[in-house]
Amino acid sequence: MKYLPVRSRLQILSDLRAVEIFLSLVETENLTRTAEALSIAPSTVSKKLTELELRANVRLFHRTTRQLSVTPAGQAFYRHCARLLDEAEAVERTLNPDAEDPAGLIRMTTPTALGERVVGPLIPGFLRRYPKISVELDTSARTVSLLSEGFDLSIRLVHASNLTDNDTVLSWNRRRFCASPAYLARHGTPQHPSELSQHNCLAMRLGSTGDSWVYTEDGRSRTVSITGSLRSNNAHFLAEAAAEDVGIVLMGPFVVEEFLRDGRLVRILVGYEPRDTAVSAIMSDGAMASQHVSLFVDYLKSVWPLPGQPEPDGQ
Known part of the structure; x- marks a missing residue:
């Protein structure tokens, strides 16, 4: 019946x-x-x-x-x-399989340096491929709420131990200790991270917590207290200052690679770098099933320019 x-x-x-x-x-x-x-x-x-x-x-x-x-x-x-x-x-x-091409607005947020150096330059290629999709990019050092602030997607740096099933890893990011040759000639090259407390360390301004940097030794994460004459929430600005002989930075490759290539910065304390963080894409609950947002994440995975695997310890 x-x-x-x-x-x-x-x-x-x-x-x-x-x-x-x-x-x-x-x-x-x-x-x-x-x-x-x-x-x-x-x-x-x-x-x-x-x-x-x-x-x-x-x-x-x-x-x-x-x-x-x-x-x-x-x-x-x-x-x-x-x-x-x-x-x-x-x-x-x-x-209706002959329906129009994917369309919609993607509101996304990234840390400033990552947005300027990597994500931003990748967006035009996606828009050429999908001309009916539009993107609104917010670059900020602060942590945003995807739901309450209406974002569909966040590209962020996440410690490997904090990754969840909702994270799509785009790349692995091992931060490097770097300084200019002239700074090191004047102040000496630290041989162990504990010596960083005697140097001018240029640190990211993240909240009101005390300044310290994490490093790895004998397979364990350790911290060292640091001081410095410059703090900022803009990683690229700090790297520029380091290249102008102001002090030492701890930055991801997407920030310092161009400075390392042209010799304005050199790596120090190789083998003591902090454990890897992941460059991760996470979609809001509402965007998870959205075709245009999923297409963008898939596109980023296919064109992301940085190495796709974590560096071995000590490299």
Whole structure:
């Protein structure tokens, strides 16, 4: 006997357009920007959101006259709805294989130096390949929240021990101790990391914690306290200062490789480098099933210019 439901199986999600509006509101936190992105009136956005909350019988956003912020219930709802809508898009592509080329906006964030030196130069090739996809790149030294700040993708440096199933490793990154030949001629070349406390160390400014650098000895991670005349959240600026004979830096190859090639910096303390960190791509929960975001991660994996394996200890 054919199954005839007494009522619709979908109550809260009976209006997928309202779900699409809800997702956009979470990502933009702005009624007007959502209306512009979806080419609808702001009044329609407000009406659809109200209807969705009434069906769900839960408040999805905190609203003030100036701000719209997602509630904990809204965050949980967002994670599920993002996957749902992406699955709906996949169904449409299955039914219509001649559909248009992949399209959409990718909002991504990277550390400043990594974005400027590696990620940024790779983006034009992707945009030429997929002209209907657009990319918004944020470069910042701070740690961002993918969900609350509306980012689809983060390219970040992660200690190998902290990698999760959600991380896609693009490359391994072993930081190098470097200084200019002139600095070393004047101040001497340290033979052991413990001597770094006697040198001018140019350090990344990360929060308010005390300055220390990690190094590896006899297979174990150790730390040394450092001081220096310059701190910054911009790694490339620090490398430039080191190349101008100011002090010693501890930087990844994507920052210092050009300085090493032209001889403005040289490696020191080889064999004591900290353990590897991974250059990792992590997608937000809502972006995991998005075709255009997945295409970009796959593209990065195929063209990433740095070595794909960790260096052996002591190299």
